[in-house]
Amino acid sequence: MAEIRLHNLAHSYSAAPNAPQDYAIREMNHVWQQGGAYALLGPSGCGKSTLLNIISGLLSPSQGEVQFDGKAVNTLSPQERNIAQVFQFPVVYDTMTVFDNLAFPLRNQGMDEARVMSKVHEIAEVLELHPLLHKKARNLTADEKQKVSMGRGLVRDDVSAILFDEPLTVIDPHLKWKLRRKLKQIHEQFNITMVYVTHDQLEASTFADKIAVMYGGQIVQFGTPRELFERPGHTFVGYFIGSPGMNLIEVQRCEGGVRFAGTVLPLSDALNQRLAELDGKRLQVGIRPEFVHIWDGVYEDALCARVLHVEDLGTYKILTFDLDGQVLKARLQEDQPVPREQVYLSFPAQWLMLYADDYLVEVAP
Amino acid sequence: MRVQNNKAWWLVLPVFLLVAFSAIVPMMTVVNYSVQDIFDPSTRYFVGVDWYRQVLQDPRLHDSLLRQFIFSACVLLIQIPLGIAIALCMPTRGRWASLCLILMAIPLLIPWNVVGTIWQIFGRADIGLMGWALNKLGISYNYASNTMDAWVTVLIMDVWHWTSLVALLCYSGLRAIPDVYYQAARIDRASNWAVFRHIQLPKLKSVLLIAVMLRFMDSFMIYTEPFVLTGGGPGNATTFLSQTLTQMAIGQFDLGPAAAFSLVYFLIILLVSWLFYTAMTHDDKTR
Numbered sequence: 022m023a024e025i026r027l028h029n030l031a032h033s034y035s036a037a038p039n040a041p042q043d044y045a046i047r048e049m050n051h052v053w054q055q056g057g058a059y060a061l062l063g064p065s066g067c068g069k070s071t072l073l074n075i076i077s078g079l080l081s082p083s084q085g086e087v088q089f090d091g092k093a094v095n096t097l098s099p100q101e102r103n104i105a106q107v108f109q110f111p112v113v114y115d116t117m118t119v120f121d122n123l124a125f126p127l128r129n130q131g132m133d134e135a136r137v138m139s140k141v142h143e144i145a146e147v148l149e150l151h152p153l154l155h156k157k158a159r160n161l162t163a164d165e166k167q168k169v170s171m172g173r174g175l176v177r178d179d180v181s182a183i184l185f186d187e188p189l190t191v192i193d194p195h196l197k198w199k200l201r202r203k204l205k206q207i208h209e210q211f212n213i214t215m216v217y218v219t220h221d222q223l224e225a226s227t228f229a230d231k232i233a234v235m236y237g238g239q240i241v242q243f244g245t246p247r248e249l250f251e252r253p254g255h256t257f258v259g260y261f262i263g264s265p266g267m268n269l270i271e272v273q274r275c276e277g278g279v280r281f282a283g284t285v286l287p288l289s290d291a292l293n294q295r296l297a298e299l300d301g302k303r304l305q306v307g308i309r310p311e312f313v314h315i316w317d318g319v320y321e322d323a324l325c326a327r328v329l330h331v332e333d334l335g336t337y338k339i340l341t342f343d344l345d346g347q348v349l350k351a352r353l354q355e356d357q358p359v360p361r362e363q364v365y366l367s368f369p370a371q372w373l374m375l376y377a378d379d380y381l382v383e384v385a386p
Numbered sequence: 387m388r389v390q391n392n393k394a395w396w397l398v399l400p401v402f403l404l405v406a407f408s409a410i411v412p413m414m415t416v417v418n419y420s421v422q423d424i425f426d427p428s429t430r431y432f433v434g435v436d437w438y439r440q441v442l443q444d445p446r447l448h449d450s451l452l453r454q455f456i457f458s459a460c461v462l463l464i465q466i467p468l469g470i471a472i473a474l475c476m477p478t479r480g481r482w483a484s485l486c487l488i489l490m491a492i493p494l495l496i497p498w499n500v501v502g503t504i505w506q507i508f509g510r511a512d513i514g515l516m517g518w519a520l521n522k523l524g525i526s527y528n529y530a531s532n533t534m535d536a537w538v539t540v541l542i543m544d545v546w547h548w549t550s551l552v553a554l555l556c557y558s559g560l561r562a563i564p565d566v567y568y569q570a571a572r573i574d575r576a577s578n579w580a581v582f583r584h585i586q587l588p589k590l591k592s593v594l595l596i597a598v599m600l601r602f603m604d605s606f607m608i609y610t611e612p613f614v615l616t617g618g619g620p621g622n623a624t625t626f627l628s629q630t631l632t633q634m635a636i637g638q639f640d641l642g643p644a645a646a647f648s649l650v651y652f653l654i655i656l657l658v659s660w661l662f663y664t665a666m667t668h669d670d671k672t673r
Contacts, residue, residue, distance in 0.1 A: 112570040115589075116588045125584075129576055174573075
């Protein structure tokens, strides 16, 4: 059990990195609190697995420190860090039975057989592996093997943290849901720090209390699923989280707000004040399709856009429209009337975010 | 399904002919010799299993069969563990890996009789580096007169010649193990021995099966190297089965007993190979 702190951490796979793009992990500071359930969310190749391997000690960072409870552990091996890690593809010891597989990390620690027995049975119970305990691991199906791999990670309850590297990739969808619940239960039961790497936002938000979104070797936002949804700290978070992602419009500064083409979007006074400091930066406004307000019929103060098409997704509809040359989306509830050809809409000020060079412009509320 | 006609069998004919000429016809010729006493093409007598009975009771053959088994057992016991050990020590990437691979491959490229000649000279007490050096060190060594020395020399020669094969096979097997297994083992705090025992060895099983079978068959049929090195001596100390067979067939022209013996020889190799195969794949079949 430990708090994991990443201090000025950076990593590059090339021997002599000089440009920022040579880095798989760009310099970062981050803290995983003891006992938290965290997700590390990001697209393929953003450095998630690299970061995980650095935490577990399979990889040594080119710069900075990994600290467990304030102590630097850079030079310690995974064994010494006492960390458990579950990999994307199942790793089982073929020649052993399921029982021996689960017992393996415990026996390597020199635990006595009676305790091994009870721990293995406990974890087999949770993962529903009991009927398989005496089967050779080689003869299992892929998802049974992955359950065994996970079991080997979960069986040690004294670990500093358990790291999951997209562990449910090979698992059937209906089992995925069950196993995620199981992990959550185990987390509540043992209060171990868990870091769960995934590229699936649903997986991340069902498992984790807080999500770190990674993009281009950096953690661009760290927050609860709700924060990520309501106030994306980076345009990538807006785009990556939510379905469909955030509407982003490139804008220029103007009197009283920002504008694109012929449309002026007024901003709050606080934001207008900040705008002055942001000269020379690339400005974007973003609003989630869920927060675009669609008026029923004609409304004078609203913006008028041309309807392009409507997708019916069952419980809701996605409206795609063209607003002054920008193709944007809005979400319509089931009972809302579907506009034809023209639509009147507005962007509620509280949900309209301003981004400068991709980062959210924060103002005091 | 109803059989329309049997024309499809014509498609099998080429394979059948090929196998017939490469295996069945030569083998049946040997079978033919083994059940007859032939003086000339017109003077031949059917003798049934007489030749078999004779070769199975021949003490000379018993002796060389025993020697053969001891030799093959020694070869396997030395070369398989040594080959695995070398493969584990070889560098995994970079220039040194290529260099090692080339060095390991060299003995495999040398013709059998040249290998025999190399060791014949290398071991000589008068002009051979090894023989001369050993004697200078006060160790009396002469493979031409001492049985033990002859055996050791033949074995070392075979180890030198063929351990590379085992090592290269194992090396390729080891390279095929995904990194994640080693990572998982480190996370599980496995000792080096446990990594070897539970990851490397099980994953090497299929290449080891090939290595064991090849080394058994080759060593059981060894002929050229000991023939060049010791000529089967001193006495009959290093006369192995194939050499005894050659003496019988070509030296004494006893074609009948030699044919019977060849078939027995063939069946022994087949049987032992089958035993190895069954023993090593036994686990996979128990589901």
